[in-house]
Amino acid sequence: MVDTNKTITVVSAHSADFVWRAGGAIALYHDLGYRVRVLCLSYGERGESARLWKDGKTLEEIKQSRRAEAQHAAEILGAEVRFFDAGDYPLEVTKDLQDALVQEFREYRPELILTHSLTDPYNADHPRTTELVMECRILAQAHGYPSDLPVIGAPPVYLFEPHQPEQCNFQVDVLLDITPVFERKRQAMECMEAQEHLWEYYTDVAKRRGVQAGRNAGSSIKYGEAYQRIYPYVGKVFA
Amino acid sequence: MVDTNKTITVVSAHSADFVWRAGGAIALYHDLGYRVRVLCLSYGERGESARLWKDGKTLEEIKQSRRAEAQHAAEILGAEVRFFDAGDYPLEVTKDLQDALVQEFREYRPELILTHSLTDPYNADHPRTTELVMECRILAQAHGYPSDLPVIGAPPVYLFEPHQPEQCNFQVDVLLDITPVFERKRQAMECMEAQEHLWEYYTDVAKRRGVQAGRNAGSSIKYGEAYQRIYPYVGKVFA
Amino acid sequence: MVDTNKTITVVSAHSADFVWRAGGAIALYHDLGYRVRVLCLSYGERGESARLWKDGKTLEEIKQSRRAEAQHAAEILGAEVRFFDAGDYPLEVTKDLQDALVQEFREYRPELILTHSLTDPYNADHPRTTELVMECRILAQAHGYPSDLPVIGAPPVYLFEPHQPEQCNFQVDVLLDITPVFERKRQAMECMEAQEHLWEYYTDVAKRRGVQAGRNAGSSIKYGEAYQRIYPYVGKVFA
Amino acid sequence: MVDTNKTITVVSAHSADFVWRAGGAIALYHDLGYRVRVLCLSYGERGESARLWKDGKTLEEIKQSRRAEAQHAAEILGAEVRFFDAGDYPLEVTKDLQDALVQEFREYRPELILTHSLTDPYNADHPRTTELVMECRILAQAHGYPSDLPVIGAPPVYLFEPHQPEQCNFQVDVLLDITPVFERKRQAMECMEAQEHLWEYYTDVAKRRGVQAGRNAGSSIKYGEAYQRIYPYVGKVFA
């Protein structure tokens, strides 16, 4: 735990997305001493809570349930969560939501930002979130944007693996070795009681990405998470 | 100088390519203590020695002159050079050349490999070199390939920036900060006496890539070199 | 006429689009016993009625004329039409229009949906329609979306061939053999009196697609219609 | 078992590829009554037999072992195999090999052809096989190509899912539901004793493709295989 004053930020369209797609990265960065901010724009109350609706829950009950699950999962992974309750299916991008995100970026000054893919023919909220995040990051860099907080630098942006990557033009630029933290990712996934069918599914995805990571690294890796980079990597050595 | 027993390998279709396109990377890795192997498949004697032909030199004189310049440039950058004299315009890929490259990879076991872009409508030797390098790397990984040397792991491959990047579908995945070694890159470029018009050109390219690197890093960078990655980056943190 | 209780839905930005672009598919599915719903979001009154404006018609007259033509063409092809009168050039996507489309999909539960291409530098209403259709299909699948009607399954989406396919990144995934119904497509096209120049043009397109279909099938085909698939085909045999 | 006089042909660069990548399709088509021809261009003796080399086997022993395994797997799936023994890593494309493939296509007149992806940065033999197959299919269509056998029609070509699909620009056009035959695919995989680590891996791939197939079909599917189509589908209904 060395970098205790640094932050990474994960922007999740719906309250469970961050667990399936970035649970490993969150736990890894937590273990490195980072503060991890998870921003849930909605609870996924309409679009990703089929079982709760079938069980006859009300909208408010569903929101509460999804919020509690996300909170619990974040705790296991070592993250803090902020809920924006912006509504889902469709997620509505307002000026207020945009400004809240800009001020959030200025306040916490993330070292890096994780969010959804650029396109997704199965989910309109995901790319809408990505577009919003990319614009708010730019606004947070602008000296003339109205704010009491100083401008940010140029945090890199990494995109989550979507459910059907080939249909989303997803490019695998980074394979993260999440083996040391996979147990916690699995526990966090199990907080999502209404989506039990996804526990095994995302365990398999992690295994497959692990095998691929191993083949690209030339050594054995058990569990992986895939990401796409938006901006070029800058460094003094190759990466 | 910490990693003295590690090697990186740079495969150059013609004897000067490695200077313009990877001079910064070579000097950086030399300074980190790496052994840097430059493999020049040809001298560029037919296709990239216009001034020498205009001066009435013979083929043999041109090869000697190009070889001496490349040798000198490599010394400045801190690399050792191996010349294959395989001919250029067109570079002819033979089984012998292929085998020599496989055995070279097995003997020196590079941590990473640098070479040309995947396509280039201005230069057929460049993508032919890339295709050869990618196949030889695969063969060097195969247990059944005839050799007295053990198989290699999975060294990442990075592609040089071509002369006209947009025409070559070049993707910028990595911007290397070569500011600390740029003076030596400039000196190495000046060894190429027959191509004086390129000294200033590639200095400008380095400046432009420096400005872009700075903008992606959020801090000022003077000189850069751009590369495309072929395989995903694998790591425990993002890069 | 076997599948009498099944529906296909064709979403047309302007009232004539469905005729030029999907007239053959509509007639084929009608003949198979399907109910075919054509949804015309606008009449194309501003953007695709040049001759009527030149003739000095009023906006209301033009809408009436375009509506009558579309109605007539749909009858020939065997489809029923619903007009949304949402305005064109630009087509304005409102929450009401979105909700109407979601409820329409829930009510009629189409087996498949046909609409415009993903991009079109000659026509902004077309890709806007496609984006709307894709989002409404997703919303119609969501258990939490407010509606008295049950969620739908996952109807495949096929995209019409645009006027200049290469400029629209149009991919030909399916070539439909419309030979048995072409005469009716031609008659339906001839309902569009204000666009006579397009009758011959789209007859030629059908011939060219027929020749290509024949070459891909290994047998002679006279008239074809081209479509792009959005989602993978799922089946027990290849297709 | 209705179509007993029809054939499908699967072209496999190395002797095990057809099992991991197309085992489900082979068993499905066998069960439909098709004759399934598997063409193994090499045994994968050098590039895909690491464990046998480590065990100290000779080249000839490895070929025998790989041949026996492939033969056994094919029997389980219901296919007949032809071995070309053309050598691997690198697979060498000769005129004789090309002619043998053309005559094979003319003799068996496949309804469809399955083979590898168009590019693969991890394996040069795979795209080389694809290129060969595509050219031989064209030559088999040409009236002037020297042969005693009649020309073929235009069999569609489907491409296997490669090991790292995103790195190979693999597009998922078809998801085959292989649930009814998956047990046999698993048994066939288990014939490949030297590659035990892949049994579980390709079972997971089949599960993931099954989930995706279900999501695209709107109904639950347990096991799937993904393919890319080269030529447009031609038909009287959408597919």
Added chain:
Amino acid sequence: MVDTNKTITVVSAHSADFVWRAGGAIALYHDLGYRVRVLCLSYGERGESARLWKDGKTLEEIKQSRRAEAQHAAEILGAEVRFFDAGDYPLEVTKDLQDALVQEFREYRPELILTHSLTDPYNADHPRTTELVMECRILAQAHGYPSDLPVIGAPPVYLFEPHQPEQCNFQVDVLLDITPVFERKRQAMECMEAQEHLWEYYTDVAKRRGVQAGRNAGSSIKYGEAYQRIYPYVGKVFA
């Protein structure tokens, strides 16, 4: 000065964009006798005036300063400027702005239109401008769009080179030889006092594009500007 009654139109998201990106084209067309209209949608007051904000200027002062600089630069290049003051970071696209642009195109009937790239992950205002321009050009062609002015023809659209072209999928279709007017472009750039760091940068870009232009033309060219074409070139000879 032959074509004195013809116009070209340059649409600039922020008040300085037209200088860095199209200064050469503007001066060339002015010298050919064209009327050049520069449309500045905003002053770039929030997003591209970092130094002025650091100097403690007010919003109004910054707008005035940016306006004066743009006016001065336009005079040097030979263009007239219209300011829309639509706000930046984010640029807000309203119906009024859209209509103003349509009427502008109808009034001045440009022979060609220059604007920004289709995507830009560093700047959301730029592609938003491009999208707006492309739609307004389409609306200006529509007979039914409400206006007192006649419809326009089909002016070609050319896109400026963005700051980081490879990140924006920028394709170089045209390299303009701006050598005869480069001195004036440099003077116009020097009007942008708050962005002195860009003077040298864009001089280097012009040199690099000049070298590339020379290599594509087979003759020496000193300064160039790169553009992407949206629609095909139509002519009686190749271009």
Added chain:
Amino acid sequence: MVDTNKTITVVSAHSADFVWRAGGAIALYHDLGYRVRVLCLSYGERGESARLWKDGKTLEEIKQSRRAEAQHAAEILGAEVRFFDAGDYPLEVTKDLQDALVQEFREYRPELILTHSLTDPYNADHPRTTELVMECRILAQAHGYPSDLPVIGAPPVYLFEPHQPEQCNFQVDVLLDITPVFERKRQAMECMEAQEHLWEYYTDVAKRRGVQAGRNAGSSIKYGEAYQRIYPYVGKVFA
């Protein structure tokens, strides 16, 4: 007829390709006073002479027949033809063929070169020709390539529209207005007696490209030919 000492060169894989694909361009440039060189690498004797083989002609008779037709068509269009008789299906690229093409380019110094598309899943000879032409053009530019003739400049390369453009990733960069010469193109097509089914087909293609050209030009055009550019256009005005 002004440019009488200038040449354009059209490289045709098979002896009839230049007629269907570039007949309009050839006639236009002939009328401008250019010398037009058509280089037919093969007669298309095996792959594109189905009817002649069905009629029981011998290989030699077919070659003679195809040669005579091509000669006749070229005369109508105003071109001279050189036949290389390199064989087709597959076209074999030898060092001799390569050298002959380099010397041809050096001797005639074309202002521009027309040839086939970059890929074609229906025809392997076409992209092989394009690759050959692009490399020979590069070799003809190299001072060190063995030849008694001086190096050439940088003639632009334009690619023919293939038979199924979308399957070949064909981009339409130039639409040539061939209305003034279409009658002669039609006559030249009618020389190809064995391919009568293509006369009407390519007349329809010309009409469709004419309509598209008109829409991009804003004025009516009857017949067009589409081409893709390989290298950027360089000029003092936009094109």
